[in-house]
Amino acid sequence: MQLTPLVLLCGAALLLLPAVRGCGPGRVVGRRRRPAKLSPLSYKQFSPNVPEKTLGASGRYEGKIAKNSERYKELTPNYNPDIIFKDEENTGADRLMTQRCKDRLNSLAISVMNQWPGVKLRVTEGWDEDGHHFEESLHYEGRAVDITTSDRDRNKYGMLARLAVEAGFDWVFYESKAHIHCSVKSEHSAAAKTGGCFPGSAMATLESGEKVPVKDLRRGSKVLAMDSDGRTTFSDFVTFLDKNSQVESLFQVIETVDPPRRLSLTPTHLIFVADNFTVPARQFQAVFAGSVRPGQYILVSGVLGLLPAKVSSVRTQVDTGVFAPLTQQGTIVVDEVVVSCFALVQKQRLAQMVFWPLRVFYGLQGIWKSESFQQAGVHWYSQALYRLGRFILREEEFHPQGILQMES
Numbered sequence: 001m002q003l004t005p006l007v008l009l010c011g012a013a014l015l016l017l018p019a020v021r022g023c024g025p026g027r028v029v030g031r032r033r034r035p036a037k038l039s040p041l042s043y044k045q046f047s048p049n050v051p052e053k054t055l056g057a058s059g060r061y062e063g064k065i066a067k068n069s070e071r072y073k074e075l076t077p078n079y080n081p082d083i084i085f086k087d088e089e090n091t092g093a094d095r096l097m098t099q100r101c102k103d104r105l106n107s108l109a110i111s112v113m114n115q116w117p118g119v120k121l122r123v124t125e126g127w128d129e130d131g132h133h134f135e136e137s138l139h140y141e142g143r144a145v146d147i148t149t150s151d152r153d154r155n156k157y158g159m160l161a162r163l164a165v166e167a168g169f170d171w172v173f174y175e176s177k178a179h180i181h182c183s184v185k186s187e188h189s190a191a192a193k194t195g196g197c198f199p200g201s202a203m204a205t206l207e208s209g210e211k212v213p214v215k216d217l218r219r220g221s222k223v224l225a226m227d228s229d230g231r232t233t234f235s236d237f238v239t240f241l242d243k244n245s246q247v248e249s250l251f252q253v254i255e256t257v258d259p260p261r262r263l264s265l266t267p268t269h270l271i272f273v274a275d276n277f278t279v280p281a282r283q284f285q286a287v288f289a290g291s292v293r294p295g296q297y298i299l300v301s302g303v304l305g306l307l308p309a310k311v312s313s314v315r316t317q318v319d320t321g322v323f324a325p326l327t328q329q330g331t332i333v334v335d336e337v338v339v340s341c342f343a344l345v346q347k348q349r350l351a352q353m354v355f356w357p358l359r360v361f362y363g364l365q366g367i368w369k370s371e372s373f374q375q376a377g378v379h380w381y382s383q384a385l386y387r388l389g390r391f392i393l394r395e396e397e398f399h400p401q402g403i404l405q406m407e408s
Helices: 006-021 070-074 099-115 154-167 346-356 356-365 380-392
Strands: 074-079 084-086 096-098 119-127 144-149 169-175 179-183 203-205 212-213 222-226 232-257 261-265 269-274 285-288 298-304 307-328 330-335 337-343
Touching: 006 074, 006 261, 084 099, 096 099, 096 307, 099 119, 099 144, 144 154, 154 179, 154 222, 203 222, 203 330, 212 222, 212 298, 222 307, 232 298, 232 330, 232 337, 232 356, 232 380, 261 269, 261 298, 261 307, 261 337, 307 330, 337 346
Parallel strands: 084 119
Antiparallel strands: 074 096, 119 144, 144 179, 169 179, 203 212, 222 232, 222 330, 232 261, 232 307, 269 285, 269 298, 269 337, 298 307, 298 337, 330 337
């Protein structure tokens, strides 16, 4: 029996329907919330609410790009006819930008035309090679643009900023009453690569007791996990939701005492946390790893099962390889710490439910099929569910750092 992607997506949509109905009035599946649900940015407001050159936004400045520099090849011209470029220098410089910036700008151009028929997106500043901006401006790297609407109606600029956020710019600032400033992450920085879940060195525990790198899991493996009652169990490994052995990513490193454990995972990934050690394991809440703080408790595996361990420190580091295993239980024990198989949306039960068609699909295929066919990157089903979720879940239900990573 062969299940098509369309059947799987239809099943996922049906599963999402009750959850959507339970979110409040006015939710309609398949209908974009734009424009009624979008709120304009206020003057001097920026999104996300962190400084521009931090990992949660566009990341650090990497140096000015000049025409005679090696990095000049990172810039690409944008000739989109739906965008008006001011080009006051008459050099075409405002059309030059990184591919990431170009993609976001083209997406925004469509949103502007949909929002205001007959109006186009206008770029007043793009790449700058003449030193017209402040020191370490991302304009010097082709990673920033200043924008208005073609009619220069300042009453539209707050909504224009919101549309830029929706289009995927990594930082948007209602900087001036005359324009909106937008910027993106570097093409090759760790800040831009927030996918995955665990580094290649992370270890899972097989039913035999053997510990193996997560990256080496194969269909048919049974790995240590947690069941819905908060007890240890061995669960079938299904597939990878993200898989890339080469990419560098930013990881949250969580360490505990009594017993000592050390786990690395991406900030957008879910981990089970409680504020005190008396909470039963089944009542630990799935939260983003980026929100875990010292003094809280996470679940770790021990000789007699699962037990709480106090978080002693939390820091970040860059590591190589990203692997996101999916199990039948929707949980897995990695480096002797209990974690979810899911990320981006802080809804463990909903995620477990909507991934049911994928688990059934691989179950019907049987364990004979090799995992080698899966290409590097995010699984197509995860990408489809993410895009579906953007239609029916509120923006605040997504992790801000990963809100558009699957569309990258």
